[in-house]
Amino acid sequence: MKRFLTRIPLISRRIAVFGMLAALAVPTALALPTALRADAPLRIVATTGMIADAARQIGGDLVQVKGLMGPGVDPHSYRQTRTDIVAMTRADLVLWHGLYLEAQMEDFFHDLARKRNVVAVAEVLTRDQLRGHDSYADKFDPHVWMTPVLWKDVVGEVQRALTKARPESAEIFAANTLRLQGELDRLAAYAATSMALVPQGNRVLLTAHDAFGYYGDSFGIEVLGIQGISTESEAGLNRIGTLVDLLVKRRITAVFVESSVSDRSIRAVIEGAAAKGHALRIGGELFSDAMGQDGTYEGTYVGMIDHNITVIASALGADVPARGMDDKLSAGF
Numbered sequence: 461m462k463r464f465l466t467r468i469p470l471i472s473r474r475i476a477v478f479g480m481l482a483a484l485a486v487p488t489a490l491a492l493p494t495a496l497r498a499d500a501p502l503r504i505v506a507t508t509g510m511i512a513d514a515a516r517q518i519g520g521d522l523v524q525v526k527g528l529m530g531p532g533v534d535p536h537s538y539r540q541t542r543t544d545i546v547a548m549t550r551a552d553l554v555l556w557h558g559l560y561l562e563a564q565m566e567d568f569f570h571d572l573a574r575k576r577n578v579v580a581v582a583e584v585l586t587r588d589q590l591r592g593h594d595s596y597a598d599k600f601d602p603h604v605w606m607t608p609v610l611w612k613d614v615v616g617e618v619q620r621a622l623t624k625a626r627p628e629s630a631e632i633f634a635a636n637t638l639r640l641q642g643e644l645d646r647l648a649a650y651a652a653t654s655m656a657l658v659p660q661g662n663r664v665l666l667t668a669h670d671a672f673g674y675y676g677d678s679f680g681i682e683v684l685g686i687q688g689i690s691t692e693s694e695a696g697l698n699r700i701g702t703l704v705d706l707l708v709k710r711r712i713t714a715v716f717v718e719s720s721v722s723d724r725s726i727r728a729v730i731e732g733a734a735a736k737g738h739a740l741r742i743g744g745e746l747f748s749d750a751m752g753q754d755g756t757y758e759g760t761y762v763g764m765i766d767h768n769i770t771v772i773a774s775a776l777g778a779d780v781p782a783r784g785m786d787d788k789l790s791a792g793f
């Protein structure tokens with residue numbers, strides 16, 4: 461107790477001195493252009509919310525991250541705006557996904573890479589980790605964030621890119637990456653436990669586009685997308701008819717909408733099933749290619765995937781915690 465009391469004046473003195481130093485430092489800091497300050501945050505632009513989240517988690521206070529594609533934005537069809545171009549040409553580091561996810565921006569990134577520090581982070585994955593693409597023989601399914609195990613490798617590539625751009629902060633980036641990858645291990649374990657509880661007859665996941673292939677492979681669930689891997693083509697009536705027959709025959713009762721894709725085709729499937737006397741309901745809204753609202757738990761990578769796991773497992777008949785892995789999901793999805 462005595463020791464504690466004697467420390468108080470010392471702490472107050474330190475606060476006072478620190479306050480004075482901080483006050484003195486302000487004019488100097490303002491007078492210098494940001495780029496000349498050694499402690500200026502590394503300016504990063506990232507395409508998807510998932511990559512922006514990884515950069516923020518790893519970089520902490522040492523980075524300033526701008527994500528181009530917000531909640532509900534479809535990366536397959538997104539084109540860079542004038543504001544995006546300005547931000548990317550001013551950035552210290554530009555992170556994009558690659559694997560033909562940002563199909564409309566590929567040429568732009570290849571050009572930009574000649575002048576700026578640009579990294580396609582998902583292209584670190586090897587051929588044997590990737591699934592094929594349904595429309596292109598020479599391309600892969602880009603939706604690798606759907607399983608935390610693959611995302612860990614992508615997070616490792618984000619760490620390498622940050623470290624190369626700011627080697628003096630390597631230790632901090634390494635510690636933050638380790639912490640994030642530990643969270644991803646925990647998320648992977650939650651996914652495996654939850655999905656194992658889905659009864660055998662219900663193991664079908666039908667969504668608007670084919671974003672859940674890696675998820676299905678990891679957890680032994682059949683995945684059907686009304687549209688293909690990309691969202692570019694409209695679903696045909698034949699495809700909808702085939703899916704309706706399959707759902708009726710298998711007595712599947714829940715299908716899912718996605719936050720970044722129109723729900724029109726899913727509604728057509730529900731109506732088609734109703735016409736055959738089979739009641740289908742929407743099992744919930746999944747975050748396929750974009751995260752939830754900024755500032756919410758679902759607006760982080762871990763929250764987005766926790767939401768998907770919990771909504772899918774629960775709608776398909778598993779008894780999982782309603783508010784997810786850490787009791788953080790918004791109630792009533």
Ligand SMILES: [Zn+2]
Binds near residue numbers: 536669690691748749
């Ligand atoms: Zn997609």
